[in-house]
Amino acid sequence: MKKYAIGVDLGGTKILAGLVNTETGEVLASVKKKTQNQGSENIMEKIIEVVEKTVIEAQIAFSEISSIGIGAAGQVDRVKKVLISAPNLNCFNLDIGQALENQFKVPVFLGNDVEVATIGEIIFGNGIGFKNIVCIFVGTGVGSGIVCDGKIYGGRTGTAGEIGHIIVDSGGRPCGCGENGCLEAYASRTAIEKKITGAIKKGHSSVISEFISDNGSTIKSKHIKRALEFNDEVVFNAITEAAEYLSSGIASVINFYNPELIILGGGLIEAVDFFYDITIKKAHAKALAIPSAGVKITRTGLKDFSGIIGAAFLEKYYARAIA
Ligand SMILES: [Zn+2]
Incomplete structure (x- = not known):
């Protein structure tokens, strides 16, 4: 598996994306944008924008990236990769997986924001x-x-x-x-x-x-x-x-x-x-x-980065859970 992945922390007030080395937990670059009750279309555009900016800032070729993981503040369908309900973002039944896979041609993984931040902490943070x-x-x-x-x-x-x-x-x-x-x-x-x-x-x-x-x-x-x-x-x-x-x-x-x-x-x-x-x-x-x-x-242990590091690690986490 390639060692770089992108993690996105989609919260009620901000969206934070980071390019992460999933072997070490190191964040090579991160980009933040505000979110406020904007509805599905706007949110999807912003996710794509922060992912693109993060990759440019990290100076890593997209071919080096294994997957995109997202932790979203709401109820998610982890298998279908759909954000079912995120009232704070005014997003309902948003097919994040499909939209990002079409855009970036890499596998996408979705989890709840708190669950994903917890994964960050147990793998690379104070939960070790x-x-x-x-x-x-x-x-x-x-x-x-x-x-x-x-x-x-x-x-x-x-x-x-x-x-x-x-x-x-x-x-x-x-x-x-x-x-x-x-x-x-x-x-x-x-x-x-x-x-x-x-x-x-x-x-x-x-x-x-x-x-x-x-x-x-x-x-x-x-x-x-x-x-x-x-x-x-x-x-x-x-x-x-x-x-x-x-x-x-x-x-x-x-x-x-x-x-x-x-x-x-x-x-x-x-x-x-x-x-x-x-x-x-x-x-x-x-x-x-x-x-x-x-x-x-x-x-x-990871402060603001628990979410993006955990999200970037989702692909490996799921692979481990199935193994
Ligand atoms: Zn209550």
């Missing part, structure tokens, strides 16, 4: 050497990948790991899934943003208003980090609340699954030490003593 792992990613939502005996565990319908929809407050805040009180309605970056903007609208002052008015954009991880450096009360309260709920969710996972390792990822986890530190401290304290003592909690 562990067999029973849960990788939890905090982003637009909260998702997790489960590793059981060294392999991704998908469950009966391939949807296992939906930690974001663990109910942490019965009858609580509405969640995008239609239920109430789900973890991601409290601990996702979307929920944290809502909490901050809600407090500002109610008249609480926060330095974050100044940071975001600079460029008129949404609240980013770096804004939250900076606001905490200013001891901003609004942001401090929002992060503390999110950590409280996230740690409850993680404690439940520790009690239920008794994993040896939990890997936490996502922009906010990577950028904001305070959020990460109190989350793991509280998770350890809330979980039962024996499983809590037996679990290591860490951040991702």
Whole structure:
């Protein structure tokens, strides 16, 4: 098998592509573009564009590339290579496999974004050497990948790991899934943003208003980090609340699954030490003593690249799984 592959991380807010050496996990080049609720046609055009740009930037001939792997934020049909439903991207029944194979004439592999990032972490990241792992990613939502005996565990319908929809407050805040009180309605970056903007609208002052008015954009991880450096009360309260709920969710996972390792990822986890530190401290304290003592909690080893490296490795991962 050729040693280079392209990995694409198709998330709710951005698309990131990378040309990866699948023997070493090294990323030779990467290209990023924003995505926002754009619909199937636009998304497909953007995927093709980032793949082309990545290949040019890496200065590798396309004939050297073995496959293209994609991790998409939504429900996928891994066999037909169809993105069934990605509400954040406004994409439904998008035949990514067919479109990319026609365009680039190489095999295409598709997985869910969290599952693919988890593969990245177990092959080249902080999951190396562990067999029973849960990788939890905090982003637009909260998702997790489960590793059981060294392999991704998908469950009966391939949807296992939906930690974001663990109910942490019965009858609580509405969640995008239609239920109430789900973890991601409290601990996702979307929920944290809502909490901050809600407090500002109610008249609480926060330095974050100044940071975001600079460029008129949404609240980013770096804004939250900076606001905490200013001891901003609004942001401090929002992060503390999110950590409280996230740690409850993680404690439940520790009690239920008794994993040896939990890997936490996502922009906010990577950028904001305070959020990460109190989350793991509280998770350890809330979980039962024996499983809590037996679990290591860490951040991702590959940071932003878990998804593209895992996606590029999909062809080899599936080949291994079948062998
Ligand atoms: Zn939900």
